[in-house]
Amino acid sequence: MARTTADPTSDRYRRSRELQARLRRAVPGGAHTYAKGDDQYPELAPGVMARGAGCHVWDVDGNEFIEYGMGLRAVTLGHAYPPVVEAVRASLALGTNFTRPSLHELECAEAFLAAIDGAEMVKFTKDGSTANTAALKLARAFTGREEVAICAQHPFFSYDDWFFCTTTMDAGIPRFVYDQTLRFDYNDLGSLRALFAQRPGRIAAVVLEPARIDEPAPGFLQGLKELCQAEGAVLVFDETITGFRWHAQGAQKLYGVVPDLSVFGKGLANGFSLSALCGRRAIMRLGSREREQDSVFLLSTTHGAETPSLAAALATMQVYRTEPVVERLHQAGERLAAGVRQAIERHGLARQVSVIGRACNLFYGTSDADGRPSQAFRTLFLQEIIRRGVIGPSFVVSYSHSDEDIDRTVDAVDGALAVYARALADGVGQFLVGSPSRPVFERR
């Protein structure tokens, strides 16, 4: 059970603080992923985690929390989920990497292809960024064009330059890259049509998440597909998040639109490092060595198919096949959203605090007294739910969040909102300990 809190002046996080200082000295940004960094969290947050079980985590000082987001949404089933752990343990005893493909490579590829309708071939790698970049490379080779149109409202496709040149954190990116990435608007077919009209015969790929916060407008995804077909561009769905959350067969199944290529990641192996690039054989085959046409050097890395991640994916897909994972993600999210919305109403904060997104992938919004988005109030809200035993940078649930966990979270939110309301009246600085957290994409 999550322990509620502690006096902020206590030494609740003593060991965390020592280790955070060491991390900042050893690792740029103090974490191997910016979104986990100190500047993303309030000062009164645990700094270093020790372990997790289900949706509960413990920091290095022994404090227990209910967690949301879990491995940046990768851990869909739960931390240390027994069938996944057992499958990985069994694979470890057989060796992790060989000079020829392992049986796991075949079994995992076949299981994946059986799960995803539109996928005729698949290649695995370690993360969503690399797979999206590989999709773009394939599209460029397939079309003989160079430009890419990406959805302007979708915040992350890849850590590579073709995407990061569109953010404010663009130091180190050569100028020529900027000219090759164009942007269109979600649910606005006309904005993509206009790009095709301005750049005839130049756009190789159109890349977007099938959905993020807004649902696709009727006909939008189908319209994109038809437009790409008419213009000779490759349609790429980035299902890194939606893949095993919207539907066990991808959001493409839910919405009934199969793209040319798609990328799956986060939910595929319950937090083990595995992503997939998949799609039409005619395009994927460019990465094979059997053709007369020029081959694309496609996702060939030393660790691309190490066995434990493939074993984890096989076990994870098996759970998805036999248990109502996606249904439960939606139920848990709906319960949480309803409880939080009631708490928002109770505290009269409907203008300041909101819960948004699909039930399986909830975010919250925080605004100041004038209704303007506020990083300081976000940090205060996070500080106050952490104080009450919940780490929730988002409200993204897992299969392990029980109704009791959700109800405890709603209680924590209720307490946090009482502080929020007082901070609106008396000033956020009276209640926030330390500085507001910062956006991930920030130039300085």
Ligand SMILES: Cc1ncc(COP(=O)(O)O)c(C=O)c1O
């Ligand atoms: C939609 C989307 N695509 C791609 C990525 C990149 O995935 P990875 O961090 O595995 O490289 C992310 C990461 O957050 C993402 O949210």
